[in-house]
Amino acid sequence: MKNPIFSHRTILFLILSILFSLHSAFAAHDYADALSKCILFFEGQRSGFLPQDQRMTWRANSGLGDGWTYKTDLTGGYYDAGDNVKFGFPMAFTTTLLSWSVIEFGDFMPPAELRNSLVAIRWATDYLLKTVSEPNRIFVQVGDPSADHSCWERPEDMDTTRTVYAVDAPGTASDVAGETAAALAAASMAFRSSNPEYAETLLRNGIKAFELADTYRGAYSDNANIRDGVCPFYCDFDGYQDELLWGAAWLRRASQNESYLNYIQDNGKTLGAEDSYNEFGWDNKHAGLNVLVSKEALEGNIFTLQSYRASADNFMCTLIPESSSSHIQYTPGGLIYKPGGSNLQHATSITFLLLAYANYLERTSSTVNCGNVVVGPATLRRQAKQQVDYILGENPKGISYMVGYGNYFPQRIHHRGSSLPSVHDHPQPIACKEGSAYFNSADPNPNVLVGALVGGPGEDDVYEDDRADFRKSEPTTYINAPFVGVLAYFAANPGG
Numbered sequence: 001m002k003n004p005i006f007s008h009r010t011i012l013f014l015i016l017s018i019l020f021s022l023h024s025a026f027a028a029h030d031y032a033d034a035l036s037k038c039i040l041f042f043e044g045q046r047s048g049f050l051p052q053d054q055r056m057t058w059r060a061n062s063g064l065g066d067g068w069t070y071k072t073d074l075t076g077g078y079y080d081a082g083d084n085v086k087f088g089f090p091m092a093f094t095t096t097l098l099s100w101s102v103i104e105f106g107d108f109m110p111p112a113e114l115r116n117s118l119v120a121i122r123w124a125t126d127y128l129l130k131t132v133s134e135p136n137r138i139f140v141q142v143g144d145p146s147a148d149h150s151c152w153e154r155p156e157d158m159d160t161t162r163t164v165y166a167v168d169a170p171g172t173a174s175d176v177a178g179e180t181a182a183a184l185a186a187a188s189m190a191f192r193s194s195n196p197e198y199a200e201t202l203l204r205n206g207i208k209a210f211e212l213a214d215t216y217r218g219a220y221s222d223n224a225n226i227r228d229g230v231c232p233f234y235c236d237f238d239g240y241q242d243e244l245l246w247g248a249a250w251l252r253r254a255s256q257n258e259s260y261l262n263y264i265q266d267n268g269k270t271l272g273a274e275d276s277y278n279e280f281g282w283d284n285k286h287a288g289l290n291v292l293v294s295k296e297a298l299e300g301n302i303f304t305l306q307s308y309r310a311s312a313d314n315f316m317c318t319l320i321p322e323s324s325s326s327h328i329q330y331t332p333g334g335l336i337y338k339p340g341g342s343n344l345q346h347a348t349s350i351t352f353l354l355l356a357y358a359n360y361l362e363r364t365s366s367t368v369n370c371g372n373v374v375v376g377p378a379t380l381r382r383q384a385k386q387q388v389d390y391i392l393g394e395n396p397k398g399i400s401y402m403v404g405y406g407n408y409f410p411q412r413i414h415h416r417g418s419s420l421p422s423v424h425d426h427p428q429p430i431a432c433k434e435g436s437a438y439f440n441s442a443d444p445n446p447n448v449l450v451g452a453l454v455g456g457p458g459e460d461d462v463y464e465d466d467r468a469d470f471r472k473s474e475p476t477t478y479i480n481a482p483f484v485g486v487l488a489y490f491a492a493n494p495g496g
Contacts, residue, residue: 029392031494034405035113035487041403041451041480042120044417047086047155048076048127058422058447062155066142069164072134074142077127080234081476082415084155085143088131089220089234092179093282094477095124096250097352099186101485104356106190108492117484118190125187125202128180132209136169140176140220145233152416152435156423159432165229172218175236178243179285181210185250203254210247217244238284241271246285249292264293265304277311278318278328280349282478287315291353291360298364316357317370319350319383324371333396333461334386341471344401344456345479347387352482354384355489378496385496388486391453396461403475404450411444412467414474418449419467439467453479 043056047063066086067074078094080087098121106114131139147160167173184206191199219236221227227235245264252260268274273289280287290312297305317325319336328350329337338346358377361367368375393400393408400406403413413419420430420438425446430438445467452475457463463472490496 029389029394029490029494031388031487031491032110034392034402035109035484035491036116037402037404037451038453038480038483038487039113039116039120039451041449041453041475042078042123042477044449044452045078045080045477046076046123047079047084056450058424059417060156060423062158063142063162066162067130067139067164069162070139070166072130072139074127074130074139074164076123076130077142078124078477079155080478082413082418082470082474083145083148084153084158084160084416085145085148085233086127086141087145087230087234088128088138088140089176089179089230089236090282090476090478091124092128092176092183094481095121095128095183096179096186097349097478097481098124098484099183099190100356101352101482101488102190103186104359105485105488108488110491113488118194121187121190122198125184128183129201129205132177132180132205132212136212137166138173138177138180138209138212139164139166140173140226141165141229144229146228151432152420152439153430153432154417154420154423154435156417157429157431163229165226167220167223167226169212169216171223172216172240173220173223174213174217174240175243176220177209177213178240178247181206181213181247182243182250184209185247185254188254203251206247206251206254210251213240213247214244234282236283238279239272242273242275242285242289245271245273246289246292249289253292253296261296261302264308268307273308274311277315280353281345286311287353288349290315291357294357295360298360298366312357313368313370316354316368316375316380319354320370320373320375320379322370322373323375324373329459331457331459331461333390333457335390335395335457335461336387337459339459342455342474342476342479343458344391344453345476347391347456348453348479348481348483348486351384351387351486354380354387355486358384381493381496384486385490388490391456391483395457397457397463399463401454401456401463403452403454404448410454410463410465410473412442412465412473413445413449413452413454414467414470415445415449415452418445418447418452420446422447449475451480453483455479 144161144163184202188199188202221235248263293308294312297309358380362377400409
């Protein structure tokens with residue numbers, strides 16, 4: 001007769017062995033490799049004259065006449081996603097988050113990747129400086145999105161209308177100008193030690209951009225000459241008030257000027273600082289604003305900023321499944337999920353906030369009271385690590401949502417330059433409609449956009465590698481930007 005205890009132990013041992021093997025397979029993430037690729041992605045999004053040290057070699061010069069209708073130079077900057085338009089609103093947000101990644105986590109980066117991050121930031125800030133170079137005017141976009149989206153062509157072949165969208169005072173652009181102010185202020189901090197002269201130029205122009213944003217208050221998409229070009233793609237859906245507070249908060253942090261501290265203290269309620277505190281992205285800055293300001297509230301113990309800290313605490317509690325206040329949705333596999341498509345933009349930006357807030361709590365020996373649970377830095381970092389590992393392959397499909405990372409990643413991303421033959425392999429132009437054959441092809445993209453994070457799976461963890469499903473398969477700069485800081489942290493602290 002067999003010993004039942006021995007049988008149970010044997011079964012238990014086998015189960016544990018299998019679980020350990022699965023854990024080992026999942027746990028072996030090379031965060032440093034992912035970090036390098038996450039930064040490299042931005043080279044694939046470059047517009048303008050490409051430098052000789054360009055590493056994404058299947059790309060070439062593009063958009064070299066941008067700005068000519070205004071007799072100004074608007075070359076450079078980034079294409080936001082899989083198209084060939086330079087949208088100023090998400091580009092400025094991308095720049096802010098790239099800069100915040102360096103400010104918060106740059107010390108964790110290997111020297112080469114810190115340099116690459118600064119190069120990626122400067123590609124954007126050199127362009128943003130051009131957008132605010134003329135008095136009482138801000139250039140908010142280059143490229144007609146309707147014309148661009150009707151074509152499937154390489155940026156190097158662009159023959160669509162490169163319309164320049166500008167807002168002249170007293171026209172309003174508080175959202176774009178406020179985000180540009182935030183981007184330039186944050187970037188000034190990122191460059192302060194390596195290039196103080198450039199940092200001063202950035203800060204000076206950030207102050208100028210904020211003055212324009214605050215003096216002429218309103219959304220850029222409220223202007224009749226702008227609306228058709230930016231909507232429905234990057235309309236200001238959530239109002240411009242958060243960008244005013246966000247811009248002021250970054251100028252306060254970069255300059256330590258008391259006037260900006262007074263601004264965020266005095267205008268918090270009137271500009272809705274306590275509204276929708278669980279949102280953070282290119283259009284809604286509230287959660288990021290609260291985390292950013294909480295640094296000074298915690299470290300400086302400033303009572304008048306405690307409402308920002310309270311909102312940041314409340315937001316963190318919504319992310320903790322054990323918390324009684326939890327209402328952030330997760331997929332069955334554990335990914336943060338918000339409806340609307342391109343879901344990884346929420347996962348990466350919220351993960352960044354988890355890690356930044358964990359830092360602020362740790363430095364001040366603070367915790368967050370979530371009613372039935374008390375949450376500290378370790379819990380927030382654990383939540384962040386779960387998101388990172390899911391994105392890099394620890395998910396029900398076993399797929400890495402970063403192109404070029406791991407052995408199984410999206411092959412048919414919604415991206416014109418990646419899906420069409422490189423100009424080096426196919427020097428002849430591919431006209432607007434001629435690209436449709438490549439769009440409709442079932443073949444993998446010929447050019448690997450290394451490091452690109454796609455929109456990601458739906459609420460059911462399902463992802464089809466389908467170029468036409470842009471909500472899932474299209475990469476964007478603002479998905480990658482916060483992930484740079486996140487990966488820098490885990491490259492140095494792989495155990496979380």
